[in-house]
Amino acid sequence: MNTVAVIGGSLAGLSAARSLRGQGYEGRLVVVGEEIHRPYDRPPLSKEFLKGTLPEEDLYLEAEDDELDAEWLLGTKATGLDLRDRSIRLSDGRDLAVDGVVVATGAAARHLPGGWGMTGVHVVRTLDDARALQDDLARGGRLVVVGGGFVGAEVASTARELGLDVTFVVSGPAPLSGALGPAMAATLAPLHADHGVRVLSGTGVQGVTGTPASVGVPARVQAVQLADGRSIPADIVVVGIGASPHTDWLLGSGVELDDGVRCWSDGTTNIPEVVAVGDCAAWYEPALGRHRRVEHWTGANERPATAVAALLSGGTAQLPPPKPPYFWSEQYGVRIQFAGHAARADSVTIEDGSEEDRSFVAVYRSAGQPVAVLGVNRAKLFTRWRKQLAAAAVGVGTA
Incomplete structure (x- = not known):
């Protein structure tokens, strides 16, 4: 391979670039990242960074001894993949000729109906998201967190520590029930109430409502509408209801998609020159007997080494199955x-x-x-x- 492109400039993309050089690849290496930022750590965005105890410069992941000799195309999106002429179309109009591709485009946070573009409604997926939420939390007020996963639980914990009035709306029986199962999630649920957070479990959300928009002034959130008819007043809303894989740019390319890029247990796809890692990749999990996206830091850090080994070997390397998913969280x-x-x-x-x-x-x-x-x-x-x-x-x- 003369040119390998890593599409995605966050942790999974950086880990893939490091693995390529670490496993002896000496050709041209291009990293394409939609964000303008160099690779940074996402887990602190809902915890230490949001709280203001971790400065922004400490988020960045590249080490002084990283000698990747890579071309970084930041602020640029991949818009298509043409396997016939082995090229990637970029949002700036260029075509990038490649011999191998590591797909690491991540995922985009889902939004609530009516919330897109409304002031005071936030997701926490990127550094810019966290900056905007940090500014809003500094004003204080009533915060409603929607979604019972780790991002929602961590934001609720952080905001409560900052002194905000917090309501936590969870569609399942308890926060973290999807990840931990109902029994252990129920065991940890009182953590929130013990710290003054109001938890509303077992109810969905229909959307958000706010002040009418006017010329030059966007609408501002005022309430969260629950599926059971209740309306929860809100000055700030944080939405943590999952993410959708960034794979639209691969439609029509021939790469198989199924809630992400469909991969085997070594990151390989149905196209020998393409592997996928990180939040956009649905790896086959032998323990489950099915494909599944793993949206956790450890997977994005560790699995690219396996995928790169498979890519460089043409899929012939005998590689171990992926480690069981691992994640951690800090709350209260x-x-x-x-x-x-x-x-x-x-x-x-x-x-x-x-x-x-x-x-x-x-x-x-x-x-x-x-x-x-x-x-x-x-x-x-x-x-x-x-x-x-x-x-x-x-x-x-x-x-």
């Missing part, structure tokens, strides 16, 4: 760590510590075999269980 001073697949479990038990103290390790099992582990303020023991899960995953095999 409590560290929550999780590895594995909660959906596979038929039981979950506390192995050490206690729920009352909010310091425990819980193990999820399927037919008696561990398939996931949750650690709450028990980092050392959690790490031991996580290593066991990773070792067991190697025996699952690939597909």
